[in-house]
Amino acid sequence: MSLIKKISNYNKHFWLLISIIALTAITITSCHPSNFKSKSAQIPQLVTSILSDPKTFNYALSSEFPNIFSLTYEGLTIQNPITGDIEPNLAESWETTDDNLGFIFTLRSGLKWSDGQPLTVDDVVFTYNEIYLNEAIPTDARDILRIGESRSLPNVQKIDNRRVKFTTPEPFAPFLGSLGIPILPAHSLKESIKTKDQEGKPIFLSKWGVDTPVDEIVVNGPYKLESYHTSQRVIFQRNPYYWRQRLEGESQPYIERIVWPIVESTDTSLLQFRSGSLDTIGVTPDYFSLLKKQEKQGNFTIYNGGPATGTSFVFFNLNKGKKDGKPLVNPIKSRWFNTVEFRQAVAYAIDRQTMINNTFRGLGQTQDSPITIQSPFYLSPKEGLKTYDYNPEKAKALLKKSGFQYNDQGKLLDAQGNSIRFTLLTNAGNKIREAMGAQIKQDLGQIGMEVDFTPLAWNTYIDKLSNTLDWDASLLGLTGGLEPNSGANVWSPEGGLHMFNQKPQAGQKPIEGWEIAPWEAKIGQLYIQAARELDPAKRKAIYAETQKITQENLPFIYLVNPYSLSAVRNKFTGIQYSALGGAFWNIHEIKIIN
Numbered sequence: 027m028s029l030i031k032k033i034s035n036y037n038k039h040f041w042l043l044i045s046i047i048a049l050t051a052i053t054i055t056s057c058h059p060s061n062f063k064s065k066s067a068q069i070p071q072l073v074t075s076i077l078s079d080p081k082t083f084n085y086a087l088s089s090e091f092p093n094i095f096s097l098t099y100e101g102l103t104i105q106n107p108i109t110g111d112i113e114p115n116l117a118e119s120w121e122t123t124d125d126n127l128g129f130i131f132t133l134r135s136g137l138k139w140s141d142g143q144p145l146t147v148d149d150v151v152f153t154y155n156e157i158y159l160n161e162a163i164p165t166d167a168r169d170i171l172r173i174g175e176s177r178s179l180p181n182v183q184k185i186d187n188r189r190v191k192f193t194t195p196e197p198f199a200p201f202l203g204s205l206g207i208p209i210l211p212a213h214s215l216k217e218s219i220k221t222k223d224q225e226g227k228p229i230f231l232s233k234w235g236v237d238t239p240v241d242e243i244v245v246n247g248p249y250k251l252e253s254y255h256t257s258q259r260v261i262f263q264r265n266p267y268y269w270r271q272r273l274e275g276e277s278q279p280y281i282e283r284i285v286w287p288i289v290e291s292t293d294t295s296l297l298q299f300r301s302g303s304l305d306t307i308g309v310t311p312d313y314f315s316l317l318k319k320q321e322k323q324g325n326f327t328i329y330n331g332g333p334a335t336g337t338s339f340v341f342f343n344l345n346k347g348k349k350d351g352k353p354l355v356n357p358i359k360s361r362w363f364n365t366v367e368f369r370q371a372v373a374y375a376i377d378r379q380t381m382i383n384n385t386f387r388g389l390g391q392t393q394d395s396p397i398t399i400q401s402p403f404y405l406s407p408k409e410g411l412k413t414y415d416y417n418p419e420k421a422k423a424l425l426k427k428s429g430f431q432y433n434d435q436g437k438l439l440d441a442q443g444n445s446i447r448f449t450l451l452t453n454a455g456n457k458i459r460e461a462m463g464a465q466i467k468q469d470l471g472q473i474g475m476e477v478d479f480t481p482l483a484w485n486t487y488i489d490k491l492s493n494t495l496d497w498d499a500s501l502l503g504l505t506g507g508l509e510p511n512s513g514a515n516v517w518s519p520e521g522g523l524h525m526f527n528q529k530p531q532a533g534q535k536p537i538e539g540w541e542i543a544p545w546e547a548k549i550g551q552l553y554i555q556a557a558r559e560l561d562p563a564k565r566k567a568i569y570a571e572t573q574k575i576t577q578e579n580l581p582f583i584y585l586v587n588p589y590s591l592s593a594v595r596n597k598f599t600g601i602q603y604s605a606l607g608g609a610f611w612n613i614h615e616i617k618i619i620n
Contacts, residue, residue, distance in 0.1 A: 070618040071283035072598075072610070074306045075295045079256055079288055083243050084234040085208050086157050086165040097262055097284065097613070098245040099208030102131050102150070107607030110402070110508050112202045116145070116209055116246070116269070120202070126560060129192045129201065130185065138267040139211050140250040147190045152212035154182040154192075156219050162228055163219075167207050169515045169522065173198045175554055177520075197558045199565060200511040211244045248279045248614050260286040270614050278614040292457075299593065300324065306609060309591035310458065311387040317593055325597075331590035331605030333391055335398040338459075338503040339582035340376070340450070340466060342369060344527045345495060347537035354495045354537070358444050363498075364543075367428035369580040373414035374421035375473045376466055381586055385461040390588040395573050396513060398506040399587070400606060402562065403569040410570070412577040421473050438474030447476040448498040451490065454481035462585065463501050491525055493534065500525075507606065510569050511557050517572065518550045526581040545579045 076092040085095050102117040114120070117131040137145035158167040159179050171179055174196050181193040194201060218230040234243060240251035248270070249262035262284040270278040289295050292310065299307040300320065309317055309328055321328060342363035343355050355363065362368050378392045394413045397404045405411045422432075429441040438446040450466065452459045460481055467477040477499075482490070490497045504523070506513065515521035519542045520529055527546065530537050549572050556568040576582065590605035600616040603609050610616060 069282045070280065071285055072281050072305050072613075072618075073285045073287070073303065075289045075298065075304055076260070076286045077288075077290055077292070077295075080236055080254070080260065082235055083238055083240075083251070084230075085210065086163060086167065087231065089166055092286075094251065094260065094262075095208060095247075097249040098243075098247040098251070099210070100247050101206040101208050103202055103205045105203055105206060105508070107604045107611050108602055110400075110606075115206070117205075126197045127194050129194075129205075131190050131192070131205075133188045133190070134269060135188065137246070137269050139213075140245045140265045140267055141214075142267055143211070143213055143244075145209070145211075145246055147184050147187060149209055149212045150190045151182055151184050152216060153208075153210045154180075156212075156216070157210060157230075158207065160219070163230065166522070170200075170204045170207075170512065174558065197560055199557055199560050200509050203509050203512075209246060211246075214242075214244045249284060252283070257288055259288055262286075268614070280615075280617045281613065284613075305598070306592060306594045309593050311385065311389045311588065312457070314387060314389055314591065321593075326593050326595045328591060328593045329601070329603035329609060331592075331603055331608075333399050333587045334590040334605050335400065335507060336503055336505040337393060337396060337398075337582070337587070338462070338501075338585045339393075340372065340499060340501050340585065341526045341582045342499045343495070343497050344543070344581065345537070345540065347540035349495075349535055349537060351538070355498070358440070358442075359448055359498060362440060362446060362448075365428055366579055367424045368430075369583065370414070371421040371424040371473065372470065372475075373580055373583045374417045374424070375475075376414075376469050376583070376585065377416040378585055379416060381462060381465055385458060385465065386586055386588050389591065390586045393584040393587040394577060395584065396506075396516070396576055396582065397510050397569060397573060398508065401506075401508045401510065403508075403510050403566050405570040405573040411573055414583075418469075418473050425473070432474055436474055437476070445476065446474065447478070449478040449480055450499045450501060451487060451497055452479075452481050452501040453484050453487050455484075456481075458588075459501055459503075466501065492528070492531060495528055495537075510572075511553065514553050514557070517553050519546050520550075543579075545575050546581070549575055 078092060080093055081090050082088050083094060085099055088095065100115050102115060103112050104115040105111070106113050116133060116137060118134040120129055120131045122129055131150075133145075133147060133150070139145050157163050158165055158171060159182070168179065173180070173194055176195065178195040180195075180201075183191050183193075185191055192201070192205070215230060215233065218233045219228050221229045223229050223232075236254065236256070240254055243251050245251075245265065248265055248268050250265045252261040252263040254260050264279055264282050268278065272278065287298070287304075289298065295304065295307050296313055298304045302324075314328070318328060344364055345354050346360055346364070347354055353360065382388060382390045382392070392413070394407060394411055395404060407413050425438065430446070431439050431441070433439055440446065450463055452463050454460075463479045463481070467479040470477050491500060504513070504516070516523040516525075518524060519527070522531070527542070529540060552568050552572045556565050556572070559565045559568060590608070592603065592609045594601060594609050597619045598616055599619060600612065601609055602612055604611070
């Protein structure tokens with residue numbers, strides 16, 4: 027499974043995604059949203075930029091941001107980001123069987139695809155059995171549908187024209203939320219599953235790439251593709267067959283058109299927003315003060331959803347394995363990294379409050395858990411979660427206790443006299459992360475560690491983390507949500523995002539001597555146990571234990587949780603901003619004031 031996981035719109039898909047949204051800065055392309063002003067006067071539209079081109083229009087094969095799917099597809103259920111409740115979506119209702127292993131969903135009547143064809147139970151059965159549960163299709167969706175130690179998959183069968191039954195091998199508490207993944211059109215895709223290429227693989231694997239004419243992309247969400255011009259823009263138009271409508275019969279969504287100019291720089295997005303060309307922009311800490319002063323003059327509102335749902339962290343390569351007889355990590359460094367006191371010392375040595383004050387301009391808070399603070403399963407420090415407040419003297423004491431020593435120049439050495447020096451990677455162009463990395467280098471220098479901070483081009487960086495595995499330490503982030511099981515592929519030793527001790531990805535060479543620490547195995551087992559526990563209080567207790575283990579062993583050294591901030595023009599009504607869903611999670615209800 028690819029390292030770059032997605033959570034596509036949180037309400038719908040519940041997956042993890044490398045959190046590079048709104049933080050990457052590179053260069054500007056030729057497209058400018060002012061080109062659309064004449065049409066904007068005639069057609070109600072929303073203009074908001076994205077930072078790079080979509081990689082595919084095939085949901086099952088997508089693993090990166092940005093993508094089109096939060097606007098174009100829906101699933102059986104959806105999570106309300108305001109209440110956290112799982113609500114009906116394409117399904118109008120569901121019921122569970124007495125043994126808690128069966129879920130029977132009833133579809134809404136009259137559902138249609140964007141080409142006018144009926145959306146039926148047959149599409150649901152096709153989507154799951156032929157795509158998501160089909161081992162011949164390399165889709166990330168299977169990860170969130172695997173259940174228990176056996177990693178078994180649910181059984182999906184048609185009952186009648188409107189009802190479909192899912193059966194799980196054991197109780198699985200997150201199952202309803204997992205069914206937010208999109209339903210795909212059988213009439214458009216079935217032949218591509220059946221037809222094989224010269225290598226015997228389904229031609230579905232090359233179906234609906236970004237070079238596909240947009241009128242061939244069949245969707246069920248509020249919007250469908252109108253046009254796509256590489257490195258310039260993506261334009262969506264209202265789906266006339268979308269199922270939602272007001273009680274009085276008025277069709278939704280109300281906004282006719284959505285335009286995504288592709289601008290590869292957040293600085294450029296800021297300029298375009300300030301000029302009035304964009305309707306909304308994610309507000310990073312370095313932009314906040316400037317935009318706040320212009321709020322009234324620019325006729326926009328900055329929404330603050332409180333702590334964002336994602337995480338940011340430093341982590342070390344704990345992999346003790348070899349490829350082709352060569353250690354993935356220098357054995358000397360591997361001994362350091364796999365010493366828990368070493369990792370704890372690093373945690374104590376990073377001045378996170380200074381990071382908040384300087385890099386985040388005070389718009390954030392310290393982070394101590396892999397589970398988002400909004401989740402009912404979050405364990406707070408008051409409830410017993412271990413924290414690592416800045417304490418360089420305690421860091422030095424931990425290092426000395428575990429066999430490290432200092433020379434006359436104050437440089438840290440291991441027991442064999444080796445200087446402590448390692449490379450810290452992050453993605454280049456991400457100004458916030460680069461500032462964080464620079465401070466970490468300085469902070470660790472105060473306890474005698476020499477850090478070579480090296481931002482890399484994104485593709486090079488991801489290749490090291492996911493493929494070659496030849497790296498020392500890294501600074502990264504993940505998005506999150508209310509349901510901890512959406513992070514199961516991070517905490518399962520077999521998971522595709524278990525990046526601190528990564529197992530080989532599919533098709534890669536085996537790793538000789540790959541080891542799983544007892545605490546790693548314990549966390550993986552607890553996640554399985556929590557998923558099968560249906561009592562919320564008992565689930566919380568299990569997840570509390572996982573958080574205590576992660577904070578004791580520090581596979582990830584958590585840093586700062588910034589506030590979720592967006593600026594939105596005041597011409598929109600119906601905004602219900604939240605950190606979980608952002609400003610436009612309820613896009614179907616939002617109107618433009620003339």
